[in-house]
Amino acid sequence: MTEAVTRxxxxxxxxxxxxxxxxxxxxxxxxxGVREPLVERVRxxxxxxxxxxxxxxxxxxxxxxxxVAVVIAEPETRVFADPFFALQLRGISKELTAHxxxxxxxxxxxxxxxxxxxxxxxGGHVDGALVFSLHLDDALPGLIRGAGVPTVFGxxxxxxxxxxxxxxxxxxxxxxxxxxxxxxxxxxxxRIAHITGxxxxxxxxxxxxxxxxxMAEADPRLVVEGDFTPAGGERxxxxxxxxxxxxxxxxAANDLTAAGALRVLRERGRRVPDDVAVIGFDDMLPVxxxxxxxxxxxxQDIEETGRLMARLLLRRLDPRNADDTDAAPSPGVVLPTxxxxxxxx
Amino acid sequence: MTEAVTRxxxxxxxxxxxxxxxxxxxxxxxxxGVREPLVERVRxxxxxxxxxxxxxxxxxxxxxxxxVAVVIAEPETRVFADPFFALQLRGISKELTAHxxxxxxxxxxxxxxxxxxxxxxxGGHVDGALVFSLHLDDALPGLIRGAGVPTVFGxxxxxxxxxxxxxxxxxxxxxxxxxxxxxxxxxxxxRIAHITGxxxxxxxxxxxxxxxxxMAEADPRLVVEGDFTPAGGERxxxxxxxxxxxxxxxxAANDLTAAGALRVLRERGRRVPDDVAVIGFDDMLPVxxxxxxxxxxxxQDIEETGRLMARLLLRRLDPRNADDTDAAPSPGVVLPTxxxxxxxx
Numbered sequence: 001m002t003e004a005v006t007r008x009x010x011x012x013x014x015x016x017x018x019x020x021x022x023x024x025x026x027x028x029x030x031x032x033g034v035r036e037p038l039v040e041r042v043r044x045x046x047x048x049x050x051x052x053x054x055x056x057x058x059x060x061x062x063x064x065x066x067x068v069a070v071v072i073a074e075p076e077t078r079v080f081a082d083p084f085f086a087l088q089l090r091g092i093s094k095e096l097t098a099h100x101x102x103x104x105x106x107x108x109x110x111x112x113x114x115x116x117x118x119x120x121x122x123g124g125h126v127d128g129a130l131v132f133s134l135h136l137d138d139a140l141p142g143l144i145r146g147a148g149v150p151t152v153f154g155x156x157x158x159x160x161x162x163x164x165x166x167x168x169x170x171x172x173x174x175x176x177x178x179x180x181x182x183x184x185x186x187x188x189x190x191r192i193a194h195i196t197g198x199x200x201x202x203x204x205x206x207x208x209x210x211x212x213x214x215m216a217e218a219d220p221r222l223v224v225e226g227d228f229t230p231a232g233g234e235r236x237x238x239x240x241x242x243x244x245x246x247x248x249x250x251x252a253a254n255d256l257t258a259a260g261a262l263r264v265l266r267e268r269g270r271r272v273p274d275d276v277a278v279i280g281f282d283d284m285l286p287v288x289x290x291x292x293x294x295x296x297x298x299x300q301d302i303e304e305t306g307r308l309m310a311r312l313l314l315r316r317l318d319p320r321n322a323d324d325t326d327a328a329p330s331p332g333v334v335l336p337t338x339x340x341x342x343x344x345x
Numbered sequence: 346m347t348e349a350v351t352r353x354x355x356x357x358x359x360x361x362x363x364x365x366x367x368x369x370x371x372x373x374x375x376x377x378g379v380r381e382p383l384v385e386r387v388r389x390x391x392x393x394x395x396x397x398x399x400x401x402x403x404x405x406x407x408x409x410x411x412x413v414a415v416v417i418a419e420p421e422t423r424v425f426a427d428p429f430f431a432l433q434l435r436g437i438s439k440e441l442t443a444h445x446x447x448x449x450x451x452x453x454x455x456x457x458x459x460x461x462x463x464x465x466x467x468g469g470h471v472d473g474a475l476v477f478s479l480h481l482d483d484a485l486p487g488l489i490r491g492a493g494v495p496t497v498f499g500x501x502x503x504x505x506x507x508x509x510x511x512x513x514x515x516x517x518x519x520x521x522x523x524x525x526x527x528x529x530x531x532x533x534x535x536r537i538a539h540i541t542g543x544x545x546x547x548x549x550x551x552x553x554x555x556x557x558x559x560m561a562e563a564d565p566r567l568v569v570e571g572d573f574t575p576a577g578g579e580r581x582x583x584x585x586x587x588x589x590x591x592x593x594x595x596x597a598a599n600d601l602t603a604a605g606a607l608r609v610l611r612e613r614g615r616r617v618p619d620d621v622a623v624i625g626f627d628d629m630l631p632v633x634x635x636x637x638x639x640x641x642x643x644x645q646d647i648e649e650t651g652r653l654m655a656r657l658l659l660r661r662l663d664p665r666n667a668d669d670t671d672a673a674p675s676p677g678v679v680l681p682t683x684x685x686x687x688x689x690x
Binding site for chain 1: 353396410411412421422425426428431434435438439442445447448449450451452453454458461462464465468470491
């Protein structure tokens, strides 16, 4: 357990190449002003010794780490259980990798660990942060402000405590919800229920608002709170059927919730869509295609949300990352949603 | 996009608390030698201003970041698709959190990104690293050696290039494989096939060796290479049935491979276990319970492997993390495996 950790030094490279330390340093940091034969000798010595430049020292000069933190305000168990996060990370990973930035995912067991995440962000280990799945009472926004790293959020923020306008990428949750409920109305359904997401998240609040935009006069018993999980969808569906056995449609706040609701409807002998039409949100694959029956839903491009978050951050860190197609900067970018028709509605 | 990033300074805290900068610094770094009323005043000012200590400066003194990197030598798509990694991370996360260390997961798109991971590890951002799912030709071991951070590996290493003995945690892959094949022999099976894992990983090589320990005389056509995925299991099972239609048992290198093999056996009209007995490796839940029929398999404690890796690293970073139950340090720790009987064999 106690073997010495050896690491080739700048001095060793200089000795091997027969040049000064300063020359090695210049080559390692880009090679400006060093003659080509010397550059070649240094590079060969670097390779032979397996030398890795001391990034801490280099960062003191460039003030860049070429690394971006990703913080998901959920316990790691949830991060790995909900494919939504994997998709958003996929978009982020592709974009960061394309710009040779390291994706640094900071995992936690829960909210008690957020102060530690704040300390890591403040510690000079990353150039910026991408933060998503915030809850209204999270301490994270304040901790991130305190850490002083440029940040882009996934989802519009729900706090209003004097924070400077936060840059965010979101989907059109309210408009998508309206489209979902209008589709059910268009099918002739009149007793339309809504299983919400976790109402301490703005995406859930916006989808509920979209439902209410169309169903302003709805029986309040037709709205039950869920939590974006299949288990939450099952629980809420049971409660809805007990309260309002005459319901003829359900708008679920996401596809996982809809999958749970479909299981309970089958268990209770309700035919979908004949007795009860069901519509979800996300178009999460393969979930939305593998439910029984396959799920009509509102598509949002989750991977693109991640990609765009990363892109906005990189552009902020270095304007050279901007390209001609980039629109004028604005605090929030809202991506459109579309209706995807399958058998459930 | 260009709002100034504000961050309360040490000076601001000192002014608010009416004390010197040095006093604030001492309180923030533990409070030694500062009178209690002053400590209280400083703490209040820290809280009111949302001050976060500059960890970079603090780290220069303590040389600790209270952060540990996790590197999985697979593309992020695989990390999120295979529940094995989520389980190992679960054990790591619990152990690091219990010691207030930040889990820093370094994700990549593939091997081309490993040099960047090496640079991040060398950059003074973490105290140590936990590395798993290495492949024989990975550059990672060399890059990690170059980075000079204490490391614990998941799985015994396959390289022999003069690297100092690496600390690792592994499961008894060879012994577990022997138990699997002996179980099939005990059921009276004689034409026993093996679908291997990815043979550039030591876990797959060790399981193949275990198979051969028992089946030294086996027909070489009964061994087909897989890759630890369900798709690889399907492909290998088709090849096996084409080559050796008389086979009566299959030992699959992991449960995901077995799940793929079971699908092909059903498709080809072979009854399991009547015509062909199938046994897996991992006891990955819920996969192993939800196959049709449920899977007999070799259980390894994946979460415990992760927990133990983290524990060995923390002990190495700070001997005070050792407790009385810790065994004497040795380069490798090998955890036992057990046979779990379900319907498939």
